[in-house]
Amino acid sequence: MKVLVSAYACRPNMGSDPGIGWNTINELAKKHQVWVLTRKDNYPFIEAEIKPKSIPGLEFIYFDLPGAEYWKKGVGLIYLHYYLWQIQAYFVGRKLHNNIGFNIVHHVSYVTYNYPSFLSFLPVPFIWGPVGGGESAPRTFWQDFHLRGKIYEVIRNLIRWTREKDPFVSFTAKKSFLAWGMTQDTAEKLKKLGAANVKVFSPVGLSQQEIDCLAQSSLTKTAPVIFLSIGRLLHWKGFYLGLKAFAQANLTDAEYWIIGDGPDLKYLQALTEKLGITQQVKFWGKLPREKIFQLLGESHVLVHPSLHESGGFVCMEAMAAGRPVICLDLGGPALQVVEETGFKISAHTPEQTVRDLATAMTCLAQNNELRLRMGSVARKLARENFSWEVKSQVLAQTYAEILTSPESLTSSSAIQL
Structure with missing residues (x-):
C-alpha cells in the first residue's frame, strides 16, 4: 500500500515522540511504500541513519514554516508551531495525494490527543495515533503538590479542556477510521470527541x-x-x-x-x-x-x-x-x-x-x-x-483490515481548506 505518514517528531535512536515516530515508519516501510512528512530540522538525524542502510520504500518530505528556527522556542511556541505546521502539512499532503494516490493516511506524532491532524481532511482512510495525554493525577494527590505543581496541574487541565473545544480536534476524531489511544484514559477522551472506532494500543517499544x-x-x-x-x-x-x-x-x-x-x-x-x-x-x-x-x-x-x-x-x-x-x-x-x-x-x-x-x-x-x-x-x-517487530504485526493487521473493509472504501469527500 501507499501510505502517507505525518511524523512531526521523528529521529532515530531516541525515546518519546521522536523514537515512536522513527520506529513506526521503519516498521511500516518493511511492508509498504511510505512517504513521511516531517520537520526540516530532523533532516541531519534521519539522513545520517538511512544513507548507510539504504532503506527501500521510504521517502521523507522535509518542510517547515518560514523562520521557524528563530521563533519556535519555549513550550507554548512549540505547540503553536506544531499546530501551524500541521496546516501546512495538509497542503503538502494534498499535492502528494493528487500525484500518488495514497491508500492510507496515518498521523504518528506528536502523540497528543487534543491537537488536530489536518491530514484527516484528505479523502483517504485516516488512522489517528496512537495518541496519549488523557491521563490525570488523582485529585487526592494534589494536597501533597507544592504550589508550582498545583499551578501546573490547573493549567494543564485548562489547556486540555480548551483544546478539546477546537472543532478541528473533534473533526479529526470523527474522520478517523481508527483512533488509537495509548491508555484507557485517552481512549475515553477520544470517544467523547466523537471517534467511532477507538482501540487501546501502546506505541512504546524497544528495538x-x-x-x-x-x-x-x-x-x-x-x-x-x-x-x-x-x-x-x-x-x-x-x-x-x-x-x-x-x-x-x-x-x-x-x-x-x-x-x-x-x-x-x-x-x-x-x-x-x-x-x-x-x-x-x-x-x-x-x-x-x-x-x-x-x-x-x-x-x-x-x-x-x-x-x-x-x-x-x-x-x-x-x-x-x-x-x-x-x-x-x-x-x-x-x-x-x-x-x-x-x-x-x-x-x-x-x-x-x-x-x-x-x-x-x-x-x-x-x-x-x-x-x-x-x-x-x-x-x-x-x-x-515489547519489540518493534511485534508492534509491527498489529500495524500490519490493522492496515490489512482497512484495505479489505468496505466501509473504508466509502470515505466521505475531502473538505478543502
Whole structure:
C-alpha cells in the first residue's frame, strides 16, 4: 500500500515522540511504500541513519514554516508551531495525494490527543495515533503538590479542556477510521470527541538491539538491594512517593538510586534529609543512555510511581533487563506490568499509596527468589511483546483490515481548506 505518514517528531535512536515516530515508519516501510512528512530540522538525524542502510520504500518530505528556527522556542511556541505546521502539512499532503494516490493516511506524532491532524481532511482512510495525554493525577494527590505543581496541574487541565473545544480536534476524531489511544484514559477522551472506532494500543517499544543489550544484565542476589527510579524530576513523576515509601519500609541494607534532573531536585534532596535516609539515597543526575543501562543492570528493582503517564519507556527497559517493576496502577506503566512481573499499586490516597509501595519494596528486598522469578518472567514478556517487530504485526493487521473493509472504501469527500 501507499501510505502517507505525518511524523512531526521523528529521529532515530531516541525515546518519546521522536523514537515512536522513527520506529513506526521503519516498521511500516518493511511492508509498504511510505512517504513521511516531517520537520526540516530532523533532516541531519534521519539522513545520517538511512544513507548507510539504504532503506527501500521510504521517502521523507522535509518542510517547515518560514523562520521557524528563530521563533519556535519555549513550550507554548512549540505547540503553536506544531499546530501551524500541521496546516501546512495538509497542503503538502494534498499535492502528494493528487500525484500518488495514497491508500492510507496515518498521523504518528506528536502523540497528543487534543491537537488536530489536518491530514484527516484528505479523502483517504485516516488512522489517528496512537495518541496519549488523557491521563490525570488523582485529585487526592494534589494536597501533597507544592504550589508550582498545583499551578501546573490547573493549567494543564485548562489547556486540555480548551483544546478539546477546537472543532478541528473533534473533526479529526470523527474522520478517523481508527483512533488509537495509548491508555484507557485517552481512549475515553477520544470517544467523547466523537471517534467511532477507538482501540487501546501502546506505541512504546524497544528495538531488538536494545532488548539484546538489556538482556545481558545478570539476575543477581548480591546485597545491598538497590531500588532505582529514572526520569525527569517533576512532581507528577511521584519520586517523592518512592522516597517516603523507602523511608517507611526502613530497609537498612538497601539503597535507593534516582537518575534524572529537573526542577524538583532540591525539593527531593531536602525531603531525603527530612526522612533521615540521606546515606542510603544517591542522586545521579542526568546520564547518557549507555550509563543508564549500566546502572539498571546493577540495580535490583525499578520503582516508577508516576501519577500520569501515557508511555513509560523505562518500565519496558527495566523488564527487558530482568528487573521487577513497582509502579502505580495508572496510565501506560499499568498496561505493561502484570502480576508475575511486579507490583501495580492502587492510587487512592497518598498515605495508602506510600504504605503499599513500602510493602512492595519490603517484599522484594527480603525475598530473593521472588525477585529473580519476577525478573525472569519480565525479561521473557519484554522479548515476546515489547519489540518493534511485534508492534509491527498489529500495524500490519490493522492496515490489512482497512484495505479489505468496505466501509473504508466509502470515505466521505475531502473538505478543502
